[in-house]
Amino acid sequence: MALGTAMDWREGLDAGDLSSESLVRAALDRIRTLDATLHAVLATDETRSLELARRADTRLRAGERTPVLGLPIVLKDNLHWSGLPMTCGSRVLDGYVAPYDATVVCRLLEAGAIPIAKTNLDEFAMGSSGEYSAFDAARNPWDPSLVPGGSSSGSVVAVAAGYAPLALGSDTGGSVRLPASFCNVTALRPTYGVLSRYGLTAMASSLDQVGPIATTAQDLALAFSVMVGGDPLDSTSVDLPGAEQLASLRAADLKGLRIGLPREYFADGLEPGVRSLLDSALRVFEGQGARLVEVSLPHTRYAIDTYYLLCTSEVSSNLSRFDGVRYGLRASSPEGGVPDMIARTRDLGLGDEVKRRILLGTFCLSKGYYDAFYMKALKARTLIAADFHAAFAQVDILASPVSPGTAFPFGAKTDDPLSMYLADVFTVPTALAGLPCLSMPAGFTSGLPAGIQLIGPALSDVHLLEVAHAFQSLTRHHLETPTLSA
Template sequence: MAVGMAVDWREGLDAGDLSSEALVQQSLDWITSGEGRLRAILALDESISLALARKADDRLRAGERSPVLGLPFILKDNLNWSGLQVSCGSRIMEGYQAPYDATVVARLLAAGAVPVAKANLDEYAMGSSGEYSAFGAARNPWDTARVPGGSSSGSVVSVAAGYAPLALGSDTGGSVRLPASFCNVTALRPTFGVLSRYGLSAMASSLDQVGPIARSAADIALALQVMAGRDPMDSTSVDLPRTEGLTHLQPRELKGLRIGLPKEYFSEGLEPGVRSTLEAALKVLSDQGAELREVSLPHTRYAIDTYYLLCTSEVSSNLSRFDGVRFGHRASATRLTDMIADTRDQGLGSEVKRRILLGAFCLSKGYYDAFYLKAMKARTLITQDFEKAFETVDVLATPVSPGTAFPFGSKTDDPLAMYLADAYTVTAPLAGLPCLSMPAGFTNALPVGIQLIGPALFDVMLLETAHAFQSITHHHRDTPPLFRTGANHGL
């Protein structure tokens, strides 16, 4: 089975050469054959998906057209799909079913897209590697001894493995971009507010954003134009300018494009193979007439500290609702306080507990000013760094990660080393900016991603720039050895 491109399937559906039912059945069959090895999926309902596919085929036969009509997609299991489980990768959500659709899911359904499965994730989206799911880690299809990246591990693996051409994840500090880099797919974190978060289980409310995942920028454009826009159920949502540019995404003219290279991102700590791969990708852009300029984001050195102080503080507040009183797992105890304590102890994993405790400490009396308030001030300085940089450049290009996908277990005993994997991905979310990861090439047979960051609400420009790069390169079309040779590649 070939790994599908959404734009190719779109053409086939519109021409009548493909049917949604056949594509959805193919997705379900591939999930069945691959899940014993990749562990990317937590739940599905074949009868519902096939029924929706048949309705999509009826709409196609009636002459209806939409960007995603008939296309299968997969959603991270912290997004609501009414009637199916929403586990957030946690035991504490045992037995809980979503009572309504998330806005982004509802908009895709209304446009005729067909959900086929709920994807694995780090528990409550807290993780950079994909190793913290209560239901076992998803596997990187390029090398199953290595992590897929997190927290949107299952969503990214699903696209890389060909389960579906589109997937939804969530990105708080890098959770769609980091796994996209590790697994050779494209993922967008839109400007904060462009995609409604209604129906997304909250982790850190000032940072969370839904992120579409696909093989290419052109594929992402199909889904983004359907999902984007203000939602009365999310007061932080905003309208996206230039959505008409998503209908038939055109490559941006690279000649004269000013690309900023933050010197803080290309310093010590970047693995040599990643550096050389990025340099080759940047040369492709400069050969097409793009102008590469060194810029400085001087407060980047505070980004990890700032992010984890703010993120854990918001985590400690948001996760207080999971107490066994209203839904999910409930421990047996005679006293209410014991029941809540036991429920959380039994139902939450070690990384979630660690972040709750860190956040509670940051917000506690006597430490709020020293930690949380100071982090808020640092966030402002980081935002101002970006504003100044965009006075002289159109887009920033950076690494996604200091290295490639690392072996399972190599960082789980060192939380700080795990957090430093996010060094290049947390800054843009702190400033609310759009950013994406796209395939840049390979080192030692492992994928390397390049990150593009744009000014706020320049999401379409960012996709057009990525599309220009992908129009003259082939990295995003490269598939894991499993698909090229038929070998199991250790699966």
């Protein structure tokens, strides 16, 4: 079956030209054909997915219509889907089976979407490249010798490789946006709280967000429309103004749109090819009457330090529950004591990057260093958020790079954690500020894709998607697909 966007398949299902069961069977066949190379998928339940597809077809024949009814979707393996194993890409959760559905998964299921796979990720979503999975890294479909980006590596690869038109990832500091840029797909990090975090395994609770992934902004809006809304199971959740406009997303009128260009994001360090693509993308906006305005985000230089102080501090707290006592891996303890069992379990079950972040976070929160590091980082976070607030008094949205460069070879940065962390230099500031932002394809340099990032004020998610839809109505970068073989 020919690959297509979610909107293509939506129209085919509604017209009766396609069946959900045929789409799901084709998706599962494609996974079997390609995933031995791409390693994007960790688990499937073919029987269950096909049964859900048949139920969707029954609903379609009865005349029911929802934005995602009958569409296949893949889920990052840190989201609970009841009855399937959930590993978070870690050995420490060996044997754990999800006992319930995450709120976003529950809402997708109620709307008739068909989960077909749990996807690979950096362990506990800690990574920028996809290399830190305990179950072999996912591969970039444009060049399997290159990383796909992380941490939502498997979800992004699944969309880029045509396994499914929709995917869910999670974004703490750039984890859907960075791989989207590396693999030529579109991904959204919504305003903090717009999507419920209930059932998303916590890494850094004040930063984590569920992020939809698709080929186009219009496809993103389909999935987003059925997941948004407050959730009594998540005290941080909020309603999204204008959410009713998502299912029939319109292209924004770009005439007069003020697009801010943060001077700190366009300084030295950008690969020349990436800068050229960004300039070309911005000319598309200008050609439709948008106005480019230089702005400043002066505290950007503190963003990486601030992010990793706060993120690792929250990691050290959130991951204390993975100890072998209640679920997952339990290492034998020759000495027979619980402390020894916990130590052995965590040493055996957790990877080097996870251990590094736990240790850093524990140090930051320790007596004598809490005020010097953690509290100071909270103050810096406030200043970073204030920079964005001031910028949005001058412009409607911001545009920036997603990453300084394109996908890099496996092993290029694993021996230099700081270099790896700097891949997120343009994505972590918005996470600290809790703002909506998306990555969408801007073109190709030296045969590799790179994205442009759009950033909006809080709760401007709908307008941000409308602007992206307008850009994609004028370009075709996002429709380019990799040539794949088994």
